[in-house]
Amino acid sequence: MTVSEFIRQHMPDATQLERMLWDENAGRSLSRLDAAPVNSSELRQVIRRYANGPQGPFGTERLDLFHETHELFEMLAKEAGNEGLTPYDLKNSFIGNEEADLIMLAASHESVSQEYLAGNVLCCSVNAIGERRTRLKDGVRIGNMCVQTDFGYHGEFKSSVHPICLPLNLSDVYVLLDALKSYEAAREAKDPHRLLCERISGMIHVQLSDYAKGILDSRFERKGHYFTDENPVYKDDQKSHWRWIMLEKSGAKVEVELIDGSVSVGMIAHSPGKREELPGLALKLDDGSVLSAPWVDVVDIRQAGERR
Structure with missing residues (x-):
């Protein structure tokens, strides 16, 4: 029996392995x-080439392939001739060290234990999870980014981190930056969205790169767009405008303190002004009316009932 036949007979619900079998190169190799006895080295190589190539899965489906491959090796180890087969664990899989950090960050957006991450997400030891969490507390480099965050008592974040990696060409970068700078220019100076x-x-x-900046910067300058370079670092020390946006996206009832000392309670709403006007803060009050104020007059926004 070939590995291809073994998967189809014993793992009919393994969606990602089935997709791999339909890949021309991987499918031919596995057929x-x-x-049994399986050439473990060759099998790992076939899976790695497929998983890391353009035909391989992305996002959560990539993690599904890892889990299904882990299960495949467990099942193959039970076959006569495969005694002592090395398990397919994180340390010898197609998932790299930085990618494992990203997977753990995504899985930790909600409270999860180290035991759950070890047994159900990364297929590694609890100690390995603890070491990764310790490194994240100190700060780790992922690509050209730095993430420094701490896990709460139950494994949750104070604020979830979402590293995004995009393989863009220069035209893509131009459109993305132009959209951001155009949106920024349409907002008030103290508007947290602008910041x-x-x-x-x-x-x-x-x-x-210097090459990209040399092409794009002069174009943006002619449009009145300038950049304040900031190191791509994520830290838990949130600034006020981050907290204000967090309260807005959560739809929580808030207290808004203005420069004149007044405090109003309501929910942050879209500005009632016309599209061409600079949007300020719009607060929908309990009676249905809307309080509008320029962002420069906003002293603080906090969750209603929160102690100062």
């Missing part, structure tokens, strides 16, 4: 590879 756009565009711009 020629005996399931975050400025930060995001700065983190993108600082990662560009």
Whole structure:
């Protein structure tokens, strides 16, 4: 029996392995590879080439392939002739070290234990998870980014981190930065949306090569767009405008303190102004009316009932 036949007979619900069998190169190789005794080195190589190539899965489906491959090796190890087969664990899989950090970050957006991450996500030891969490607390480099974050008592983040990696060509970068800078220019100076756009565009711009900057910067300058380069670092020390946006996206009831000392309670809403007007803060009050104020007059926004 070949590995291809073994998968189809014993793992009919393994969606990602089935897709791999339909790949021309991987499928051909696995249809020629005996399931027992299995050539473990060749099998790992075939899976790695497929998983890391353009035909391989992305996102959560890539993690599914890892889990299905882990299960495949467990099942193959039970076949006569495969005694002592080395398990397909994280350390000898197609998932790299930085990718494993990203997977753990994504899995930890909600409270999860180290035991769950070890047994159900990364297929590694609990100690290995603890070591990764310790490194993240100190700060780790992922590509050209730095992530420094701590896990709460139950394994959750104070604020979830979402590293995004995009293989863009220069035209893609131009459109993305132009959209961010145009949105930024349409907002008031103290608008938290503007401040975050400025930060995001700065983190993108600082990662560009001198070649890319040489082509794009003069074009943006003619449009009145300038960049404040900012190192692509994520830390838990949130600034006020980050917290304000967090309250807006959560739809929580908030208290808004203005420069005149007044405090109003409501939910942040879209600005009632016309499209061509600079949008300020719009707060929908309990009676249905809307309080509008320029962002420069906003002293603080906090969750309603929160102690100062």
